[in-house]
Amino acid sequence: MTKSLFLLPGDGIGPEAMAEVRKIIAHMNSAMDAGFVTDEGLVGGCAYDAHGAAISEADMAKAKAADAVLFGAVGGPKWDEVPYDVRPEAGLLRLRKDLELFANLRPAICYPALASASSLKPELVEGLDILIVRELTGGVYFGEPKTITDLGNGQKRAIDTQVYDTYEIERISAVAFELARTRSNRVCSMEKRNVMKSGVLWNQVVTETHKRTYSDVKLEHMLADAGGMQLVRAPKQFDVIVTDNLFGDMLSDVAAMLTGSLGMLPSASLGAPDAMTGKRKALYEPVHGSAPDIAGQGVANPIAMIASFAMCLRYSFNMVAEADRLEKAIANVLEAGIRTGDIMAEGCRQVGTAEMGDAILRE
Numbered sequence: 001m002t003k004s005l006f007l008l009p010g011d012g013i014g015p016e017a018m019a020e021v022r023k024i025i026a027h028m029n030s031a032m033d034a035g036f037v038t039d040e041g042l043v044g045g046c047a048y049d050a051h052g053a054a055i056s057e058a059d060m061a062k063a064k065a066a067d068a069v070l071f072g073a074v075g076g077p078k079w080d081e082v083p084y085d086v087r088p089e090a091g092l093l094r095l096r097k098d099l100e101l102f103a104n105l106r107p108a109i110c111y112p113a114l115a116s117a118s119s120l121k122p123e124l125v126e127g128l129d130i131l132i133v134r135e136l137t138g139g140v141y142f143g144e145p146k147t148i149t150d151l152g153n154g155q156k157r158a159i160d161t162q163v164y165d166t167y168e169i170e171r172i173s174a175v176a177f178e179l180a181r182t183r184s185n186r187v188c189s190m191e192k193r194n195v196m197k198s199g200v201l202w203n204q205v206v207t208e209t210h211k212r213t214y215s216d217v218k219l220e221h222m223l224a225d226a227g228g229m230q231l232v233r234a235p236k237q238f239d240v241i242v243t244d245n246l247f248g249d250m251l252s253d254v255a256a257m258l259t260g261s262l263g264m265l266p267s268a269s270l271g272a273p274d275a276m277t278g279k280r281k282a283l284y285e286p287v288h289g290s291a292p293d294i295a296g297q298g299v300a301n302p303i304a305m306i307a308s309f310a311m312c313l314r315y316s317f318n319m320v321a322e323a324d325r326l327e328k329a330i331a332n333v334l335e336a337g338i339r340t341g342d343i344m345a346e347g348c349r350q351v352g353t354a355e356m357g358d359a360i361l362r363e
Ligand code: NAI
Pocket: 013, 072, 073, 074, 075, 076, 077, 089, 092, 262, 263, 264, 285, 287, 288, 289, 290, 291, 292, 293, 294, 299, 300, 301, 302, 304, 342
């Protein structure tokens, strides 16, 4: 069975990191008969330069048709002045919206080899393996009304609106419970039911979804502010955290810093399962941006992009053993002291993007 991948390397270090994933795909095809079929498009600033849009309609159609999209990074100073609706980030937002990618998965894994380099206490983060499941298409980032009005007396009023419907909370909590079953079987749901109506509904719907379908999973509730504190104080208490768009944005960035460098962090965004095939639309991307300060130098850390491909193997193709192997290869290479500049430590050997990719491939 062929597996179609649509590659959108984007701008800056995006294409440099994607080149290392392409090597792994080619190897899996030739040595393991993996059957990946790849196609490639433009997104972000490079798409704007070519088409005047952050992604072309033809590439959108290809992204929709593919089994999975691999996305690099977009943006850079060159496009800082382009009109708002065609700015590089608009390409990513369009993909998320049109593919209805409502579940954003952000793992925070601290590789043992990097625990001592963490700015936090090593014993706090060594062996850390948590997964934050953030609702991505609802909540206060999208709710209406969303306005700034002039009150006429020298004052203005800004309004953002938090909106959540039952089905949105049901489907994101189902994703969290299902993922927990493949891990340590624990979910912690975070909201602010003490001050927000959406928090009250969130708590109710997660509780009902749990009772109805997932009562084998251990469920805990935490107020999101307390959750933030616990994430920093004792992060290893968590397995899967499920939360809304706004809290998830912040908590996943906090969790990111437990693991070392931005260059290490993968993510996945999943849609609803197709009624006919059961397949979910999915996009995989590193958390980092296009890093204009180091772009073009061949020094970017490709691990976030490679680990995003490991998530693709796991979640889009159910290639669990292969995903495990790829993640183990990353851990082994770090253990062997091979490092890009962003995670360099005393006594280690510093390498560039391609050398890091090659080392992981060899491993
Ligand atoms: P950034 O993530 O691109 O860079 C932040 C810092 O981390 C920089 O010093 C960079 O060199 C370093 N860094 C990031 N990834 C790295 C890697 N793989 N290896 C080594 N070092 C790495 O964030 P920044 O600087 O705020 O944004 C730069 C551009 O990227 C902007 O145009 C921004 O809009 C865009 N951006 C795009 C995102 C996306 O495509 N999803 C996400 C975040 C920012």
